[in-house]
Amino acid sequence: MITIYDIARVAEVSAMTVSRVINNTGRVSDKTRRRVRQVMEELHYVPNSNARSLVLQKTNILSLLITDITNPFYTTLARGAEDTAKRLGYRLLLGNSDEDYAKEKDYVDMILSTRVDGVLFAPAGDGSFSHLQQLEQHRIPFVLLDRDVPGIQADRIIGESREGARRLVEHLLELGHRRIALLGGSQDVSTARERHAGYREALKLNDVAYDEALVLHLNYRDGLNPSALDHLLGQEKPPTAIFAANNFIALGIIQSLRARGLQVPDDLSVVCFDDLGFASVLNPFLTVAAQPAYQFGVLGMERLISLIENDDSNGPRTIILPSELIVRSSSRKLEP
């Protein structure tokens, strides 16, 4: 591996001068600068950023931690984050926690030992608290993405989960539905709680009683098991519509319904939070509250970098991104 000393020797200058040329820092005569540059090219020199990081105490690496690399919401977000990191001159270390606290913990340890300059952190849930504390302890700047974690003071980019949920449910109410099931996420996750709250709010505003029998708390990745579905549909007054707290839960329930011969929206209407990316282009089917996933990534990354570079810390800032109600064909008017 060739080092600045190698080019220093060949170019007949000191290593320091080479360093100056590389970083465009300090004054170097045009003549030596040119000579050094040429030798660097000839020897195919590439700076060693580990050595650089070690002395500068700055790695120029940022980490993006997401909970489900399969979900178009997060991949779109990742794209926004990646584009922005690249644009602003940072490298990106990717982590995928699979909604699993143990995996998340592993990544936090990796992140710590890598001495990344900052973390874009989509937490698995409230249990991420201790992981975020670790980051705080080590003074690693981070921005929370998509989900809030009680007890953590930090910059964050979050969606209007409650309002979005309310609008989705109100849409169903307007279509005449009164028995609306909520397939919610884990109560451990802030967005799931908010969407639950939005659901209740919509019912209340429209004088529809809240019925526990219509509410299930699931996992954003796995969805629903068959017997729970049996139970839900086997009630005296079964639901005529379903609000799924995210896209994957919706996909799961639609499949399960089909598997037992029920059609959407003919037999049940289904709406959900988060769009499906290009899948919705191919087949505009699901009625959704679409979040600006790409913007989550861009804004989060910009905020993180400004936090790092400008020590921009006049109190943590929260950016709230609205969602858009997109009515498609998975929801329909309830026949009397």
Next chain:
Amino acid sequence: MITIYDIARVAEVSAMTVSRVINNTGRVSDKTRRRVRQVMEELHYVPNSNARSLVLQKTNILSLLITDITNPFYTTLARGAEDTAKRLGYRLLLGNSDEDYAKEKDYVDMILSTRVDGVLFAPAGDGSFSHLQQLEQHRIPFVLLDRDVPGIQADRIIGESREGARRLVEHLLELGHRRIALLGGSQDVSTARERHAGYREALKLNDVAYDEALVLHLNYRDGLNPSALDHLLGQEKPPTAIFAANNFIALGIIQSLRARGLQVPDDLSVVCFDDLGFASVLNPFLTVAAQPAYQFGVLGMERLISLIENDDSNGPRTIILPSELIVRSSSRKLEP
């Protein structure tokens, strides 16, 4: 930031002993080991992997370079790569070239300066040659993913593009189609060439003349512009079916067709290479040659790591992954 010297001081040993405890190397008495461990915990010590990398000349970082982070083929692949890297104890630096040689070059420079231990490289095309040469020059092990680059000798994981294409076209031929258009990828990309070859092969085997007027070379990301489509459909004998060289080209053409009031498969059949992930679950519509994307990531990563750890270089090895023909409803029998 706390270092081994800090814990050495508190534990009243030398830094070297601390290092030995961290790495479980050399002999250290149980008593000191325990004491050191305890101090590490108390002080929340986390090793600095930059310092470590610098002396060890090994970073434990691998890079995954893909060409389109939006495409489910690559995100699924990324998931396989990420899972495997984590399982085998490596960190993953992600890069997305957007099928753009300039961006790819930037990432290669980043990779070089990061001194990653290896690269999983899905090249943008034949023009990636010089980038791969750079890696060779710096003795960075890499595995080629999905696409081949003429002139580069390396391990690679590629799909059976030609056979997959042939089967898709034969499927259309069996349905009675004779005027089959190819919306191919750039001739700069090995998979596009192979799929083109498979298309010709299928026609030839079935005594159908190859007609240049039915063949377009596009970009895997962007697809087709409207005037080209006009031209294609405005021919004397327009196509009755379309073979799209990848999923995104297929999505684009289906949208364009819809935009001018044509229905798939009623007016034209459409088939393509690569599946659409969960989109196909929601709506099993497109007839495709599905590639085992996750396996691409897993096998590529395993191969790369074995290359690094076992210097497993009795000649580069090529792993060829088959694709599966999945017939769905976007292709149908041609009415006489």
Next chain:
DNA sequence: CTGTTAGCGCTTTCAG
């Protein structure tokens, strides 16, 4: 404008 010295945090010798 250019060079020397010291040190970032760690591990590899080599001694004890």
Next chain:
DNA sequence: CTGAAAGCGCTAACAG
């Protein structure tokens, strides 16, 4: 079983 010295590749601080 434990420690001292040297160096990985680079840059900040200070001289000249």
